[in-house]
Amino acid sequence: xxxxxxxxxxxxxxxxxxxxxxxxxxxxxxxxxxxxxxxxxxxxxxxxxxxxxxxxxxxxxxxxxxxxxxxxxxxxxxxxxxxxxxxxxxxxxxxxxxxxxxxxxxxxxxxxxxxxxxxxxxxxxxxxxxxxxxxxxxxxxxxxxxxxxxxxxxxxxxxxxxxxxxxxxxxxxxxxxxxxxxxxxxxxxxxxxxxxxxxxxxxxxxxxxxxxxxxxxxxxxxxxxxxxxxxxxxxxxxxxxxxxxxxxxxxxxxxxxxxxxxxxxxxxxxxxxxxxxxxxxxxxxxxxxxxxxxxxxxxxxxxxxxxxxxxxxxxxxxxxxxxxxxxxxxxxxxxxxxxxxxxxxxxxxxxxxxxxxxxxxxxxxxxxxxxxxxxxxxxxxxxxxxxxxxxxxxxxxxxxxxxxxxxxxxxxxxxxxxxxxxxxxxxxxxxxxxxxxxxxxxxxxxxxxxxxxxxxxxxxxxxxxxxxxxxx
Numbered sequence: 257x258x259x260x261x262x263x264x265x266x267x268x269x270x271x272x273x274x275x276x277x278x279x280x281x282x283x284x285x286x287x288x289x290x291x292x293x294x295x296x297x298x299x300x301x302x303x304x305x306x307x308x309x310x311x312x313x314x315x316x317x318x319x320x321x322x323x324x325x326x327x328x329x330x331x332x333x334x335x336x337x338x339x340x341x342x343x344x345x346x347x348x349x350x351x352x353x354x355x356x357x358x359x360x361x362x363x364x365x366x367x368x369x370x371x372x373x374x375x376x377x378x379x380x381x382x383x384x385x386x387x388x389x390x391x392x393x394x395x396x397x398x399x400x401x402x403x404x405x406x407x408x409x410x411x412x413x414x415x416x417x418x419x420x421x422x423x424x425x426x427x428x429x430x431x432x433x434x435x436x437x438x439x440x441x442x443x444x445x446x447x448x449x450x451x452x453x454x455x456x457x458x459x460x461x462x463x464x465x466x467x468x469x470x471x472x473x474x475x476x477x478x479x480x481x482x483x484x485x486x487x488x489x490x491x492x493x494x495x496x497x498x499x500x501x502x503x504x505x506x507x508x509x510x511x512x513x514x515x516x517x518x519x520x521x522x523x524x525x526x527x528x529x530x531x532x533x534x535x536x537x538x539x540x541x542x543x544x545x546x547x548x549x550x551x552x553x554x555x556x557x558x559x560x561x562x563x564x565x566x567x568x569x570x571x572x573x574x575x576x577x578x579x580x581x582x583x584x585x586x587x588x589x590x591x592x593x594x595x596x597x598x599x600x601x602x603x604x605x606x607x608x609x610x611x612x613x614x615x616x617x618x619x620x621x622x623x624x625x626x627x628x629x630x631x632x633x634x635x636x637x638x639x640x641x642x643x644x645x646x647x648x649x650x651x652x653x654x655x656x657x658x659x660x661x662x663x664x665x666x667x668x669x670x671x672x673x674x675x676x677x678x679x680x681x682x683x684x685x686x687x688x689x690x691x692x693x694x695x696x697x698x699x700x701x702x703x704x705x706x707x708x709x710x711x712x713x714x715x716x717x718x719x720x721x722x723x724x725x726x727x728x
Contacts, residue, residue, distance in 0.1 A: 357447050357474055362451075373404055381482055382483055424660075446462060473507060477626075480564060515568070541583065548591055626664070
């Protein structure tokens with residue numbers, strides 16, 4: 257059996273972009289997936305593109321910008337091989353390419369809200385319990401979802417009775433498929449939602465039925481976080497590891513793509529356009545609002561999300577400045593939940609402070625979202641807009657999500673093509689710890705006592721009151 261190799265998340269670079277454009281501040285962080293020693297080179301001639309496979313390569317080098325072919329589980333151009341290294345012992349094969357789009361998912365109707373919330377909070381990457389208390393994960397998720405559902409339903413009702421995320425993601429999938437065909441790389445594109453239909457498991461089963469021979473996993477999250485991309489990749493790893501067909505399927509996972517030139521320019525285009533709605537575009541503050549994560553994710557678990565977010569905004573502002581747009585800007589984090597400390601500054605608090613400082617024109621930019629959903633349509637457009645106007649801000653604007661912006665879709669298609677050569681089979685060797693955690697009898701006992709405890713909590717008015725204070 258081939259040995260598995262670990263790899264790390266490193267500062268991400270677009271191979272079409274100079275490394276000098278990034279600030280050298282993103283931390284190198286461990287990532288606990290493993291791969292077999294497989295590398296792939298993409299060769300082209302005048303009429304077609306052929307994939308050749310070379311085995312026996314397994315090393316991790318710093319990023320280079322010349323004569324490189326990508327390495328598995330990283331953005332294009334990161335952790336790479338020299339181009340010639342994959343040419344020996346190669347052979348051509350007909351490929352059936354698949355692209356899996358990862359996204360959060362959202363309730364289609366108001367009746368879906370509570371089970372959607374349960375799926376969300378049952379994820380150990382969302383509520384990170386100590387190992388000895390993990391048997392409480394599902395009972396706790398049930399309790400929180402029941403308590404939060406009424407307020408969440410109000411939010412979804414205000415934007416039409418459900419999340420538009422599935423519809424928009426389907427549209428993005430079709431657009432990427434057409435863009436790949438236009439670039440002469442035909443592929444099947446699958447939507448894999450983490451917490452609602454179509455679930456990741458549904459997409460994986462369809463990929464097996466379609467007999468895909470090479471897969472690129474593309475998260476619709478520009479920046480990497482253990483709570484978004486990391487959670488979905490963990491599910492994929494578990495599914496692929498235990499399946500004979502999937503464990504041999506070459507897979508390339510694009511960890512993050514916030515630094516890509518096409519994405520940066522697409523965001524700058526939208527910002528530049530929306531600034532023109534203000535009476536004095538040069539006076540408007542550009543207000544980047546990103547989805548927050550608990551501070552412990554960054555400080556204790558090594559999540560690179562905060563660093564990548566700051567780098568992303570730096571690149572966007574550099575692009576705007578190159579166009580003569582020199583507006584002031586700031587970053588804040590939204591959507592915090594619960595009693596723990598989240599990344600600061602908080603969006604709601606910053607809006608009040610800006611109003612007190614005399615800012616009159618504000619352009620909100622939802623920076624961690626590429627699709628319209630409840631955080632943009634309700635939280636930003638309704639809650640934060642109202643708060644901003646009450647705080648003294650007179651002129652309010654909001655940059656729309658990228659959705660199916662042609663330049664953005666084209667860049668995602670390019671990212672897929674650039675990632676194809678790095679597809680590698682996922683390792684089947686790292687099973688010991690998971691097998692220990694999957695003991696059926698032990699799990700059943702823990703679930704029983706956890707459910708009993710949750711039942712007691714639900715009967716306690718004092719506990720419910722405390723939960724409402726911190727959770728709602």
